[in-house]
Amino acid sequence: EPEVTQTPSHQVTQMGQEVILRCVPISNHLYFYWYRQILGQKVEFLVSFYNNEISEKSEIFDDQFSVERPDGSNFTLKIRSTKLEDSAMYFCASSLGVTAGGSVATQYFGPGTRLLVL
């Protein structure tokens, strides 16, 4: 069964460093998402990506964040200058998307990358 994969599973970095989190969505999916979950809290939407551009982003997704689909399979989240408060689990998700008729497909999540900023 197809699944979303994420690498690395864990990342430890120093404050101010850049990190890139990688995701391989399910191959026939069209919409890609990043979410984060601070320890013990709810899952929060960061950004959605469709047709090679950001379709929506949250207030959390400020200028230090960027996303990219560098090739036909990978989807990356870059944090340019990490802060202590960026420590969280980051989930990638993909889906067949949203149709003009108003149908929202199920999002399938990767196993997450646990980021620790020291």
Added chain:
Amino acid sequence: AQKVTQAQTEISVVEKEDVTLDCVYETRDTTYYLFWYKQPPSGELVFLIRRNSFDEQNEISGRYSWNFQKSTSSFNFTITASQVVDSAVYFCALSEAGSGNTGKLIFGQGTTLQVKP
């Protein structure tokens, strides 16, 4: 504004008991989707169910059942004859489907279910 509320932070039951997890949502859209995800101790998010706003039929899948009531904006989840393996955090989520929506999920705070042997 869209919002999902899971008022129960933690629930503890003994194995074989039935347990209901509550979910109340707010949205201005007439077309929307509701989801439940399970997050076991290993941390991944596992999809359980997707329901659209036009389908108020209750659904049963094995020991799991869902009760959707638009009149009270609720989408509750019941586990019958709970098992230790059901111990996890359960998230309810909402996605609006109106024009311009991107399918983003708005999650509730989650309910931690502990099933004791």
